[in-house]
Amino acid sequence: MAKRESNVDRVYEALRRMAADFAFKPDQRINESALSEVLGASRTPLREALNRLVAEGFLTFQNNRGFFCRPLTPSYIMDLYEARVAVECEATRLACTRASDEDIAALADYLNRMEPEYQSATDPEALLAMDESFHARLAQLSGNSELQRILNNLNGRIRYIRLIDLKRLRDRARGKAPGDISAHRQIVEGIAARNAEAATAAMRSHIEKRREEATEAVRIAFSQLYVPDE
Amino acid sequence: MAKRESNVDRVYEALRRMAADFAFKPDQRINESALSEVLGASRTPLREALNRLVAEGFLTFQNNRGFFCRPLTPSYIMDLYEARVAVECEATRLACTRASDEDIAALADYLNRMEPEYQSATDPEALLAMDESFHARLAQLSGNSELQRILNNLNGRIRYIRLIDLKRLRDRARGKAPGDISAHRQIVEGIAARNAEAATAAMRSHIEKRREEATEAVRIAFSQLYVPDE
DNA sequence: GAATTCCAAACTGCATACAATTCTGACAAG
DNA sequence: CTTGTCAGAATTGTATGCAGTTTGGAATTC
Incomplete structure (x- = not known):
């Protein structure tokens, strides 16, 4: 009713x-x-x-x-990636001191369960969904809902570019896994060890690696958006 | 027209x-x-x-x-302060590698020019305006407009609590300057020295010192909001 | 041909009206 | 005294209409 x-x-x-x-x-x-x-x-x-x-x-x-x-420019996308670094590194740091052992274990477990799918999936949409889900879960471990809220907003605006980025990874490294789950694992290990420096460093380099591709991804985005087919 | x-x-x-x-x-x-x-x-x-x-x-x-x-609870305010740490520390870090010497000098100069007013002002509104202005200028040095945008949003929602916090500082330390400009100076010095670790550490401790007062400030906020006079 | 003016069409800005939903409090039953 | 019910009042949800602004292009001028 x-x-x-x-x-x-x-x-x-x-x-x-x-x-x-x-x-x-x-x-x-x-x-x-x-x-x-x-x-x-x-x-x-x-x-x-x-x-x-x-x-x-x-x-x-x-x-x-x-x-x-909204406009789509390399500098705009760079800003979004940098904001993600800010939010996710702090979330990681907070998770190190705040998350319970059980919650950390659950995240590690999630990573393990997802791994086969991660390795085999070729659909960028599916890969991105898993990637976003991991980062969102990690942000949850921070216990800070503002950080989660901001991250969700940034992810929405950056999504299209990340999708392109994943497509490129897949196409460049045929046979190799496009989702480098090892980076995720490294972050979780840092948190599990309650080693904030190691965990945030891993998170930072993980995101910044993607950020470096931003300019090229924006170029591809434009060609996709303004060319009729595919 | x-x-x-x-x-x-x-x-x-x-x-x-x-x-x-x-x-x-x-x-x-x-x-x-x-x-x-x-x-x-x-x-x-x-x-x-x-x-x-x-x-x-x-x-x-x-x-x-x-x-x-929106609700007003200690945990909500803590979340906002923590998000500020995330945003402002990363902005500080970026400023260290990106801001020009001139821009850093201009911020230091702003701090110097403001100091007399800072020391003498007793109106919390005026103090907060100067404080927010310093932090906004610093965020500008990061060259990242997303961080600036997020900071502006967080500041708006936390403003009322910061005002109370400043009032308390003033009342507790009569005769002493309520605005501890020294913390700001330390941050700028770190940036000028291009020492990201020192600068972000100073920023972090500056904000976290305020965050620790949050629970008490929220209590005062409620008593102000629901008591007719004062 | 390029720049300018002008007008009609298209579009946005906002007030208003009315339908749909929630709220309030009086009254009844337990 | 508490709980349940129900109608009327208050409030929100959305469509519509019209005033004001912008837009696009035809007509005009240089």
Whole structure:
């Protein structure tokens, strides 16, 4: 009887996904009327959802001109990766002093259970889902919900680029596992040993390795976004 | 002729300030009609602004029940302080390798010029403004606008507690300067020496010293918010 | 041909109206 | 005294309409 989810929430979820996937091209202007028809809602709830996404950095807004997709530039993506370093390293540090042995063991266990799938999966979407899931679980060990919240936001905006990055890893190293689970394992070992320096160093180098590919990944992103096929 | 600022923006700014100052009491339900009259706008732009603030963590939202002020608990405030550590330490680290000598000198200079005012000021609002300004400038030196954005958001939500904290410092140490500018100076010196370890360590201990007071500050916050006078 | 002006069409900004849901408190039953 | 129920009041959810602004391109000028 009671509607569990409002129209705004539904529209918001749909838009977040679209914005994350760059269904709106970088800097593209968004037509409210057209979009409201596609989403089956009037402009009022649509605009409420759009405003949330502006506040989260997925979209931008200009007075009397409406909503636009966020830009896509190497420096923007670098900023996001650097912010991830900030958030995830601190989360790792906190996990070292705060997480229970059981919770750490559970994360290590998760890594072990996932490994076969990790090794065999070739679908970048699946790989990314597992990767994000690991990082999210780790952030949970920090016990800090703000860090988790920020990380979730950063992940949404960086997702498209990480997907490209994973695709490249797969294509470059045929036969080798694209997801370097060893880096994840190293981080968890550091936490298990309650060695904050080792754990954060591992996390930092893990993320920064990906960051270095950002410029190239952005270039590929543009070619994908503006070329009709595949 | 052209309106520079939309109604939504004006309402948003007003609401952000109100939310930061806990003009809405923690967990208090917000009445849209009443608020729209106070702010001189209809519910449509009001709700758009409210949605932005939900996305930024200043407010919460429940379906069919409307908007509520964010809660105020020690653990929530601790989380915010810890997130500040994450963001500001990484910003400091980046500043060490990235900021120009001139920019670092300018920050040191700002600190010197502010010192007399810092020492003499007793108004917590003024002290906090200077403190926030220093931290914002430092974040600028990182060259990372995401870190700046996140810091700005955290500062807004933690502001009320920091204000109380400064008031306590002033009242406890009569005659002594409440703003310990020495900590700030130490951070800048670390950056000037391009010594990331020293600079981030100074930043970390600076913020964590404040964090330790959080529980007590929250207690005071509640007594202020729910007692008529003072 | 390039730059400028101007107008109609398209779009955004916002108030309002009404439907849907939740809240309040009076009353009844246990 | 507590719990349950129910109708009316209050509040939120969303569609719609219109005013104000921007946009795109035809007409005009240099």
